[in-house]
Amino acid sequence: MKNILAILLLISITLFSSSPVFARGGDFVHLIKGNGNAVKQNKVQNSSQAARIVRERVGGKILKVKHNGRSGYKVKLIKDNGHIINVTVDAKTGKVN
Incomplete structure (x- = not known):
């Protein structure tokens, strides 16, 4: 039972760490990729x-x-x-x- 819980925990950590995370900071919206690079969006998009x-x-x-x-x-x-x-x-x- 402990092994199954440990495996599930490891899988969930792996899945969540590889997905993009959205955060709002200042006037820009940042998209933080798995490699740690942030992409800034323009305030005026169209x-x-x-x-x-x-x-x-x-x-x-x-x-x-x-x-x-x-x-x-x-x-x-x-x-x-x-x-x-x-x-x-x-x-x-x-x-x-």
């Missing part, structure tokens, strides 16, 4: 999120959102006063420039 962030922080009407490589998104919008402006959204931080 053009819809970029548009929402710009609309909340800058206002106006979104005209166009373009993915700007790994660095982020370029958002073109028209302000209430008629001015057309371009802003960038950093994909990692969500910061609007």
Whole structure:
């Protein structure tokens, strides 16, 4: 009986140590792999999120959102006063420039 419990314990430890573990830390979500390396996800993951962030922080009407490589998104919008402006959204931080 003790041998069976020891074997089951060893199997469960092996299974749980090889599966990915999800944890939330700061503003980033980390995926910790079995080898101990962490993968950071971007705070802004698609053009819809970029548009929402710009609309909340800058206002106006979104005209166009373009993915700007790994660095982020370029958002073109028209302000209430008629001015057309371009802003960038950093994909990692969500910061609007």
